[in-house]
Structures are given as structure tokens and as C-alpha cells.
Amino acid sequence: MKKHFLILVFLLIFLSGCSSQPGAWGWYVIDPTTKGGYNNVMFLLSGFSATIQLSLLAAFFSIILGLVVALPGMSSNYWVRLPSRTYIEFIRAVPLLPMMFWIFYGLPVILKSMGLNIPIDPFWGAVVTLAISDSAFTAEIYRAGIQSIHKGQREAAQTIGLTSFQTMRYVILPQAIKRILPPLANQFIYIVKMSAFASVIGMQELMRRANEVVVSEYRPLEVYTFLIFEYLILVLIISQAVRWLERKMGSDESRG
Amino acid sequence: MTTAIEIKNVSKWFGDFKALDDVSLTTSQGEKVVICGPSGSGKSTLVRCINRLEIHQKGTIKVRGIELTDHDSSVSEIRSEVGMVFQQFNLFPHLTVLQNLTLGPTKALGLSQKDANERAFKLLERVRIPEQANKKPGHLSGGQQQRVAIARSLCMEPKIMLFDEPTSALDPEMISEVLDVIVDLANEGMTMVVVTHEMGFARKVADRMVFMDEGKIIEMGKPKDFFDSPKTERCKLFLNQILQH
């Protein structure tokens, strides 16, 4: 982690050094010591709150939706399994951007035709799209974790009279969670990165703010460099948290 | 004499492989049946069919008069009467010993935690490890784990107990502590089906011996006749091999 930050700092110094060469870089657009630069930086940074809210909510719904999809997907009954497997295959195949457009522009049409006047704003449109798109992957993470638990555990639970729901709730999931949480947290990184697509339906998050500054200042190189570092910092923090979680889960396991 | 388990002409296939071939076996209440036979002969499959961990494809199985069918109600009814102890213990590693014992009574029988704890401690005394109640299974020896597993089954107050090679995964010095617990249980009159190769134990508790090979019951009889004068060549051979060890 320290190494990462060192590299980051060196990169920043290198890039700011470039600003002395005329023509190539124009760091003044985000120079916080000038009034214009300061305003731009604050405007860019203010995108964090939307990106984080968006990602957290999408992750939350994806975690629930993923479980709801994963459980029937492991049934021994083909007809119970089928809808879940179909959902996973289908959602994984659809690219995020078309899905976002479909939900933001298309879904309201369907809702209206059903007599439901539910407007979809950019925020919820993006949350729903990200959650659905990610849920196919979370479902697979749940499946891998649950199927990694030895079948003797399920059998022992059955022989002491637990229903299959109770078996899942009290025996399988508490054990599987150690193998589910780290990859699930890792998946959060993808959500954060994919949330940039929300800019195209007008969500005022990091990406969108950067675009707006670029349009008004004509300085794409500097602003997008800044943007990349914004995402980089966010992702580095999350991946650090994931590693902490992995260590914690790992040591729990060895303690039995 | 009341019938406990009635297995009639049961066959079971795994794909094309016939694991049970027209097996019939009826046991009465309080009877102790010991099953032996070479590895792969279908002993586990037979025992697992009795509480429907495996589903037989032909024949009928009745447990205390209830026929095992696809109806969930018959399965749960039978599971509440039949306890099972596995070769690999299958304790829940994330729960303490006490929680392993009380999970079934609180969730499946609806006992209060207090009543379940009381019941659990009585059983831990019976299997002689009350002092381990708050440990995780991973911290116990194999013999202790298997005794916890037996106590966990007994917590459901089953009428019939199934044991599938309960001592095969144990170090030799721990075998007797587990067998002693099972002998106690037998002396209290529990109906039991035990798969084991511990012939000394079998002589002591068995009312009837069953020898299986290739999915069939080859020979069946009183322990004395079974050990002293086996009728079939295969059984004789098997007993010679086992008793040499």
C-alpha cells in the first residue's frame, strides 16, 4: 500500500513537472491556488459523493438480488433452476450501456403503458442498472461459496430435522460467508468503475463533472488525468479494505 | 414385537451402476442390526436410504409404519424419528459443541434455548464430555468429536439410530471411547443399525448380523452362527480377512 502511494506521488510530481513545458499541459485549470482552478477542483471533487452513493446503493441491491437469484439456481429441480440460470446467462451477456439506456429511456414507456406513472431519474436509473448488471456476478459468487461447503454439512443438518431454509440460514451460509465476502467486496470495485456510465444519462458523478469541466475549459488531458486519479484513490481504498477482510476471514478459518 | 424398519425388495442405481440389488431387511423395535461387508458393497447407500439421504428407485421402505415417499411430510416425519451418525462426524465447525447440540431442538422441535441447553448438558454427560460444551469442534480430538455427533443426534430424541462406520475415521486409541458410548445406548434399548468392521463390538451388541456384497444381502443371522459357522464362501473369506487384523 505504501508502495502504491509512493508511485502515485511520483507520478503526480512528474506530471506537474510537465506543466512548465509550454503547450503540452495546462495544469492551471486545476491549480487550487488560483480562483478558477480552485472552483474547478471543488467541482470535480464534489462528484465523489454521487459516485459513492450510487456505488454503495447498487452494491447493496446487487448483494440482495444476487442471493435471491443464486438460491433457486442451486436447486436439484430443473424447473426451479431454469429461471435463475437464464437470468444469469442473459444479464451477463448484455453490455452495461445499452442496459442503462433501456432502463432509463425504455422502462418508463413500459411502466406508462401499464398505467404506472413512475418517473425514473438518472440516480435511480443508474442504481437499478448497476445492481441488475452486477447481480449476475454476485449470484455466481454466492453459488461458488455455497457449493464449496462439504455436502456432509447439509446432510447432518437434514438428519437433525432442519428444513432446507434453516439449513441454509444456520449451517451453510454462516460457513460460506467467509468465502463469499472477499470476492463480493472485490466486486464492489467493478461497480465503482462501471458507475462512470451513469454520466451518459445525466447523473452528476465524477465522470460527468469531468466532462463538464472539459467542455468549458478545453483541457481534456489535465482534467481526465485528475479524474483517473480520483477513481484510482477510491479503488485503492476499497482494495485495501478487501485485503483486510481477506486476512480477517482467513485467520478466522484457521481458528476453526 | 413391533416392526421398526421394513425394507422390501429395494434397488437403487447411481446412473447405470446398481448400488443396491433387491435388498430386503426387517428389524423390530429395540433390535440391534450390525451390517458388514467389503468397501463399495452398498452398506452406506442402504443406511442412507433409510432416512432418505439417498432415494431408492424400486421397492418400499417403511420406518415405524410410515412409508418413505416423495412427500416432504413423510420425509420430515421419518427424519424426526431417525438419528444418524456419520463416519466423518459432520459437526458444524462454526458453532460451539453446545450450539451443535441445541440447533436441532430449538429450530426443528421449537424448544426454548433454556430447555435445549438442559437437554444438551444431560447428553454431554452421557457421552462424557460436559467440560467441552463451549469449545468449537475443531479443538476436540476425533473421538470427542464423534461423541459430540452422537449426542447431537440424541438431542432430537430419535427412536432409531443409524451409524455409518462411526469409528473408521478415528485413530485406534480413540475407537473404544466411541464404541463404549454406543454400547451404553444399545443397553438402554435403542433400536440401531450399525455399519462397522469392529467385530468385537458386533459380537457384544448385535442381535443380528448382516453381510453385504455387491449391493446384495448375502448372509444374515445371529452373531453366534454368523461368526462361528458362516454359510457362504464370500462371508467366510471376508471374516477371515477382517479378523486377521
Ligand SMILES: Nc1ncnc2c1ncn2[C@@H]1O[C@H](COP(=O)(O)OP(=O)(O)O)[C@@H](O)[C@H]1O
Ligand atoms: N453419489 C454416488 N454417485 C455414484 N456412485 C455412488 C454414489 N454413492 C455411492 N456410489 C457407489 O455405490 C457403491 C456403494 O457405495 P457405498 O454404499 O458407499 O458402499 P460402502 O458403504 O459399502 O463402502 C460404490 O461402488 C460407490 O462407488
Ligand SMILES: [Mg+2]
Ligand atoms: Mg460406506
